[in-house]
Amino acid sequence: MKQYVLKRLLNIIPIMLVVSIIVFMFIHLIPGDPARIVAGQKATLEEIEIMREKLGLNDPYIVQYKNFMVGVFSGNWGTSIKSNLPVWNVIVPRIKPTLILAIFSIIWSVVAGISMGVISAIKRGKLIDYIVMVGATSGISVPLFWLGLMLMQIFSVKLGWFPTTGVDSFSSYVLPSITLGAGITAMIARYTRSSMIEILKENYIRTSRAKGLHEFMVINKHALRNSLVDVITIVGLQFGFLLAGSVLVETVFAIPGLGRLLIDSILFRDYTVVQTVLLIFTFQFIIINLIVDVLYGIANPKIRYE
Amino acid sequence: MSNNLVELKDVRKTFLASKTLFRSNKYVHALNGVSLEIKNGETLSIVGESGCGKSTLGRVINKLLDVDSGEVWFEDKNITNYATSQIRPFRNKMQMVFQDPYGSLNPRMKIKDIVAEPLLVHTDMSKKDRYNTVIELLETVGLNERHAQGYAHEFSGGQRQRIGIARALSVNPKLIIADEPVSALDVSIQAQVINIFKRLQRDFNLTYLFISHDLSVVEIISDRIGVMYLGYLVEITTKEELYKNPKHPYTQALLSAVPIADPSHKRNRIILKGDIPSPIDMPIGCPFNTRCMYAMEQCFKTMPQLVEVGSDHKVACHLNLS
Amino acid sequence: NDTKQEETAANVEPNQENTEGKSEDVNMTIAVNAEIISLDPHNLSDTLSGSAADTMYESLYDYKLDMSLEPVLATGYSVSEDGLEYTFNIREGVTFHDGTELNAEAVKYNFDRVMDEEKNLRRRRNFLYVNSTEVIDEYTILIKLDSPFAPMINRIASLSVISPTALEEYGDQGILTNPVGTGPYTFEEWTPGDKMVVRANPNYWKEGPKIDTLTFKPVTENGARIAMLQTGEADYIYPMPTEQVKTVESDENIKVIEGPSTIARFTFLNMTKDIFSDVKVRQAINHAINKEAYAKVVKSGYAVPLTSHVPTTIEYQSPQPEYEYNVEKAKELMKEAGYPDGFATHIWAPNDTENMKGMQFISQQLAEIGIDVEVIPMEEGTLSDSIYSPQTPEESEVNMWYVSWSAFDIDGATTRLFHSSNIPPTSPNVSYYMSDEADKLMDAGATEVDPVKRAEIYAELQEVIWNDAPWIFLGSDVLLSAKRATTEGIFVDPSGGIIATEASTTK
């Protein structure tokens, strides 16, 4: 297991390197001159030229990439082109809202998704299974932002139960995390269901029934534990969805998170911020996948003891 | 030209079991220096328990696997290092029949296409000729034209196995490697398939490498029998000799363990202790030393060589040397 | 040492208030449509950041709602005959939030900062003509120009004054997150990307806000911003999306506020392209567009037709005879110009819904006179690249560019857009309008100090440009904001700046 983690960690290095090159190429491939955007419509040519020099945009790409990488490793992530603040100061306050949103969403999706999946699997073919599954499938079929706007209209504007926007209190996160979690819940529910159905056919389930265990124990102890092993992987995969979804949800609910920052920064050609956020996103994604794999290994003794 | 169709010389084969980063990798020792020959027209059976390397042996001869060391000879040609393109023409001289009659037929193809596939690869027959040949072959194994249109899942295990045999026969091979062809079948059907094997051998002058784990099945069909244990060939001799005069303690135990369908038949069973060791962490010395009731000091040190102990009877056991 | 002590006192005070009576605080929230990018008033270029900074910073003079100048930190000024020297009298008894005294020294410090070439702050461009500044006495400062430049007073006056002590302490970057000015509010907190909170300045030199804190909150999603106003989470929103006025009209808790703007909406016609080189074509196009319909469709009725290339809110604006909507006349002109069957062209603009609507409208209208306009929406950065990367008019591919422009003064609203020296890549004279006559008038207007003569010059200039029709003159926005009925004292000026100096609420 340790071996495996180590190997995976080593594996990250080349991937991150390629990712960094892609990120760098990406931001330089996007048309648009940040110097001009930063300086504003009304800027003079001279101002723009000074700006370009200052931002190092006149250097050859190789030099710019080198500077970028040196910055990454020395912890100097540069200054936001847009706001002139250190990139770090721009990013740090954005992490918390996204993180809270992500955690809330994941927690409720996992809880709801697994319960829905299990109920559905046990009641397979019954009406309740049908309702739960069509409901779950709806969760992945609805455009996030549409759902968000609708929820806001109903629960904030009409009923006044939750704040429309912002991150000021716990209740501010309710609607956004429901919106963001809907799709993930659906995925988890569907996956749990099919995994449970497979597992309920397994011989060891028959064994545990033959021992005289209560059906509740059979499901909870024997079946669920096994299906959780599978579900872990799908939860991990959902993080990608979560990050992408956060972009949309943060836009709708005016949450000052990383996702929104990324979009705004791309639009503004705030290179330094874009590259850092992208690196954070991908790094986080890779790390989460690693954690998921490790968890999978821990949950699955076959892998743990290899 | 010698009388040997196939000859294996000290063939070794390992599989990577797990990759480790810093320590040396672990390997499954599937074949540990197996030497044997299959004579033209004979049936050589290989018996042994699960995981002892029987299938690997078959695959090595068929060149589905490359050996780590040693040589594989076919029709007096050393085919050990033949590339895929070189081996392809040889493939029509040796065909395989597999254990699992359910898995060995492509579920998405019609029976006629499955049986015709070797013809398509190795001959340039016209479509019509191919079809006729296929029907002929199916009739040889007791099926008919109507079956040709079906898909594999519509057939019973015995029928599928016969389809597999028909496929193997389609290119007039010299050697048929049958990897546990009847293990998955019910007794009442098993007999059917074995009989077909026997008949075909006569009719087409075939050579068989017949792999099985069931000593009672092997007896019906074999001329000679080799016993394998943990990747080693521990005993090889003629059928009569093996049943009458088994030399290796493992062969003896194996013979005594076969349940006999006759309640009046009482005998002393040899019950071996313990399990077959893992082919990853092989015991030092004789591989059987962990379970052998006669194990001596020497057995834990050196691996006995396979030596001639009688006419056409070879055993790898220290007991028989002393 | 004195200042240090006061500074800490000033810092502690609001905290105490916070802990004592949090619930009694009167808090107001303004929801806006974009992020606050910077709070350094010398280094920002967007209106919203300007509005946010202006709650804490003041300048020597400021625009009133009618765009006239009103003295703030200055009490008066005089200009020398040759228009090269400006003398300002600084208001006495004003202190910065950190306790520092406002005096000529402090003002000079700010001038020096903004003019520093090294720093290249964004506001530097307003002071390119300033040669030097000089402290005459404690409350008098003299500003010398290189050459006479008429709009100078507007620009000099608009320089926000930062506490020099704070600038020394926090540095050019630190000041961004630690604003210290003289304004009606003191800084409380700012999370970049999220809200900025300011607190009423208890030591304000004149009557200030009647609330405790004011929050600026960026909410980009239009629907969400309105929802906030509906639920009372916001007391004031700007901009109020024109499309959704109906949503809140019936709500008696909400008032929609309309105001004129300095924003001109128009379309550049690239005159170096054959099709647009003939003035008849350009005039035909102007006749073919129904400006009323434009206002109704694209701006949901919240726009007024342009009567010159600058909106009426700009000083020296002089109305021109309208290009009346007349398809027949337009067709006639097209025929005269040799395009009886029209031609094909394309129009560029950013890819947001409003711009796309505008482009589509133009495309539909021009179809009436046979001009086939392909709508090409582009992402902002791409658009800017496409417009500014061509180094010569020949390389330029732009045909029409649907865009808006806003400036404080007529020079700002003219020279950059029409002077022949300002064609891309230098500046956005995307019509590639090169008229000696206009150039001369623009130069003259900029250096003429006498208001009467200036007015004449600019009247002539506007006539020339209007008749040359290098643009499609579409309209000028009506600025829409909305507030809770309880909200008082928050306004939006014609340039889109939010003024909350006297904010109060009865909620």
Place this chain on the structure above:
Amino acid sequence: MTDKLLDVKNLKTEFHTDKGNLTAVNDVSFYVNNEEIVGLVGESGSGKSVTSLSLLRLLPENGEISEGEILLEGRNLREMNKKEIRSIRGSDIAIIFQDPMSSLNPVLRVGEQLMECTKLHLKYTNDQARKHAIDMIKRVGIPVPEDIMNRYPHQLSGGMSQRIMIAMAMSCNPKLLIADEPTTALDVTIQAQVMELMLELKEKNKIGVLLITHDLGVVAEMCDRVMVMYCGRIVEMADVNSLFKNPLHPYTKGLIASVPKIGRNSDVLPYISGRVPDLSQLPTGCKFAPRCSLAIDKCHIEEPKLIYVGENRQCRCHLVNERGENHEQ
């Protein structure tokens, strides 16, 4: 009659499938006495496993026992409620399945799975259960039981898993052990070990065993009485010696003849032609008739009854009946 541990009467089990209702087990009656190993043999698909699952009402969702009684010491399992039947499972009747590897939960330690049963039925504490489990592992002949307790199933060999399964089954001292092909997945040498162990346990614990297998060799070596099953019906029942010496039913005859026997194989092996019919397309009359070389017209029309043809001996064949060896009992 009272000494019958398990008495099954006219058991009928059906499956509801998309091809209609399939009767996998039909009119099956048999009994198992204490200290007796009763064999149930038959080809694949003949309904052996379904019979065993029916006994404990462990059928998959689409399966249903539609007729019959299952009496364990006189109590009818079929009429018990869910709670009662659960209290029987694992304690009075234990069952082990064919594939030991897949019958153990891969994510739980072996020890925990072993302890579950005693904790549930005998209300053992953790410590008691652990001690008992270790004891059981020792009894099935595995050295270092403490180590085994902490292992996961995939770390066991096939033989070991099957012994763990047996230990698990025996841990609550059941009265009846149902073993569904307990050795089929094992190698012969290991099979010999497990068979030896089962015989030993039966002797010691004086339990009744229902041994299901398709291997006539295993039957001959293990069982006291044998039932032969074909198409969900018992076609013959006899004590083991009579059955092998004098099989009555043509199917039994064919089956025994087709088993290869070391040292006694002739050149051509006898076999039964044709195949086991599909449940959805069962022939009318005797189900074996289409494959039976002796079939007469009647066989194709009327299904014979299972009747006593001697002391403790039953057969389901028109021919046998007609030969007048009819012993009503």
Place this chain on the structure above:
Amino acid sequence: MKEIQYEDFKIESPFREFSRKFLKKKSAVISLAFLVFLLILVVFQPTPYDISAIDYDNILCEPNSDHLFGTDEYGRDVLSRIITGTRISLSVAIIAVTIGAIIGSILGIIAGYYGGLLESLIMRSCDVLFSFPGLLLAIGIVAIIGPGLTNVVIAISIYGIPTFTRIIRSSTLSIKELLYIEASKSIGVSDMRLLFKHIFPGTLPSLIVSYTMRMGTAIISAASLSFLGFGASPKNPDWGAMLSTGRDYIGVAPHMLFYPGLMIFLTVLAFNLLGDGLRDTLDPKLD
């Protein structure tokens, strides 16, 4: 050793068996019917009004008997635009997913079958693509190549490639291990024939299922791109663009937001339910 059970003796072609099972899945059949209905809309385009006919007198009309789904900010008939939008939205999805599926399958089959360095290379590239989570990749691509329908298609297909590569690879890997592949190899069948005749048909079930499911994802992605301002131009009334315009009228003309949203929802739901039904019928193990 596995338990062996004899199967049906009836001769039933795989297709008949498939349709017999499939027709039992009600939700899948209804979904299929809905999608066929959409297809009919696409082909015949029964639009009651000209989709670009501007009617300034009827701006933002509520749904009424003239305009069943109301009108938009130009007074254009929303229903007609939705019908036309069906064609655009579906073509975007179909083209994008098809491209992604073709490239992904080829890469996946190669990676799964040949293994080794080639596989590492392909799979690591997929990891890299995957490490830009979901929609971000599409956003990135559109940001580079610019908005517009074609580019949205390109972006979505690139973003679909790694998914298909992985699914097909794992499917190939498991099929490669099957005995009938070894049987064919032992016969001497060439690699090409093996790949196309034996392995590829085996991956088809998972390919079909994920293709169907990805259709839903693609439609949503395209709409999300529009929402974020990276989408197609509103002149082409694809659903995403309509939705994106509609949100500005949320309080005034909710029908402009509701109907396109509903359409997206129903279509994606149909694709997903159909995918579910196909999976249950074809029963490949999807990862």
